[in-house]
Amino acid sequence: MSDPLRCVVLISGTGTLLQALLDAISAGAVAARVVGVGADREATGLAAARTRGVETFVLPLVRGGDRNAWDEELAQAVARFAPDLVISAGFMKLVGAAFLDRFAGRFINTHPALLPSFPGAHAVRDALRAGVKVTGCTVFAVDEGVDTGPIIAQTPVPVLPGDDEARLHERIKQEERRLLVDVVREWSQHHE
C-alpha cells in the first residue's frame, strides 16, 4: 500500500468542496491526505481544516501589491507541504508562472460550468443569463490560461425553472463535490 496522496487545497470561500474531500478521506473512501490548506483571505472554509488539525496558511494579495512576489510566495508556501497534488477548490485567484513552473501537471481546479462554456468568475450567472437548459461542472488541469487547461472530468447539471444563481450553484456544487472526490481517488490510484 503506497503512501496516501499528499494534497494541498487552496480555497477562498465557504470550502464545502474541501469539506467533502476531507469527509471522503475520513470515511476511507480516498487514499489521500490533505496536508495543508491555503487561502488568499481569512476564508470561512479554513475552519474545516483547522477543526481537523490540518495546517493552514493565509496569503492575502494586497490591492496594488506585487503580483509576481505573491505568486512566488504562494508557490513556496505550497511547496513546504511537499504535495503530490494541488487542488484549487474555489480559490479565486489566478496563479502565475512561478506557481505553474513548480506545480503544472499536478495542479487541478474545479469550475461550476461545462468548460469551455462559461469560463471565469461568474460561470453560474453567465449560464443562467445564456438560458442554457444544461450546465454542469468541470475538473481540469490548470494551465497558464483562465479555465483553459485539459479537461479531466465533467458532470452535467440541469437548469430548472425558477433557478436563481444561488440555487443553481448549490445544485452544481452537489455534483462538484462528488466529481472532485472521484478525480482525487482516481489520481491517488495512479500516482507512483
Ligand code: GRF
Ligand atoms: C465552487 O463551485 C467552485 O467551482 C467555485 O466556487 C465554488 C466553491 O465552493 N470556484 P466552496 O467554497 O467549496 O463551497
